[in-house]
Amino acid sequence: MKKIIVANWKCNPVTRSEAEELFDSVSKGVKDMEVETVICPPFVFLGLGSGILGAQDSFYEEKGAYTGEVSVTMLKELGCQYVIVGHSERRKYFNETDELVNKKIKAILGAGLTPIVCIGETEEERENNKTEEILEKEIKDGLEGVNLSKIIIAYEPIWAIGTGNACDVEEAQRMREVIQKMTSKEIRILYGGSANASNAKGYLDAGFDGLLVGGASLKASEFIKIVEQGI
Numbered sequence: 001m002k003k004i005i006v007a008n009w010k011c012n013p014v015t016r017s018e019a020e021e022l023f024d025s026v027s028k029g030v031k032d033m034e035v036e037t038v039i040c041p042p043f044v045f046l047g048l049g050s051g052i053l054g055a056q057d058s059f060y061e062e063k064g065a066y067t068g069e070v071s072v073t074m075l076k077e078l079g080c081q082y083v084i085v086g087h088s089e090r091r092k093y094f095n096e097t098d099e100l101v102n103k104k105i106k107a108i109l110g111a112g113l114t115p116i117v118c119i120g121e122t123e124e125e126r127e128n129n130k131t132e133e134i135l136e137k138e139i140k141d142g143l144e145g146v147n148l149s150k151i152i153i154a155y156e157p158i159w160a161i162g163t164g165n166a167c168d169v170e171e172a173q174r175m176r177e178v179i180q181k182m183t184s185k186e187i188r189i190l191y192g193g194s195a196n197a198s199n200a201k202g203y204l205d206a207g208f209d210g211l212l213v214g215g216a217s218l219k220a221s222e223f224i225k226i227v228e229q230g231i
């Protein structure tokens with residue numbers, strides 16, 4: 001199966017022209033590579049580019065009086081095939097709970113899209129040997145009643161996100177096995193957290209099915225180098 005490299009642009013870039021330029025450079029750079037490359041820009045830039053698209057979040061209802069929300073059906077209409085859900089930044093800044101994440105996953109699957117479900121522990125939880133407990137809770141509550149064969153999980157230790165302090169490959173690999181044991185052997189698992197062109201290969205060789213890339217996805221040349229590691 002092809003590796004899957006996901007660009008999570010978060011709340012970047014600010015202008016339409018920057019977004020267009022990044023989109024075009026990345027799309028051209030990865031065009032002939034045997035790697036599934038997914039670009040997840042902010043909602044407002046989803047219509048700009050071609051290629052495999054993903055969203056960074058979505059609402060669980062299809063439509064209605066929910067000011068500010070964007071539904072999965074709308075995302076599908078724009079060509080999205082993937083939706084990131086339960087990212088730690090959404091859990092932290094927008095109080096998203098496992099119950100909400102569960103509703104969103106079900107809506108995403110219901111529309112025939114693939115959820116990329118983020119799970120991971122904080123530094124404090126890791127120091128207190130709570131990592132496995134946290135992952136277990138996020139899996140148990142977040143994936144309750146979900147068809148596991150249709151989802152992708154991203155293991156993103158929170159302390160590694162945006163810090164330049166990526167998780168050791170051996171440790172990430174150990175957590176990958178833990179997640180696999182808690183879910184299913186067939187499930188696809190990505191690594192995320194300060195992934196870059198220099199460390200990407202380590203995770204992919206260790207058995208991860210791909211990467212979720214934040215900061216390093218905002219520079220086309222760096223991101224293309226990461227995608228190359230997935231060939």
Ligand code: PGA
Nearest residue numbers: 161162193194213214215
């Ligand atoms: P990072 O972000 O690559 O900047 O650490 C990863 C993510 O949050 O998905």
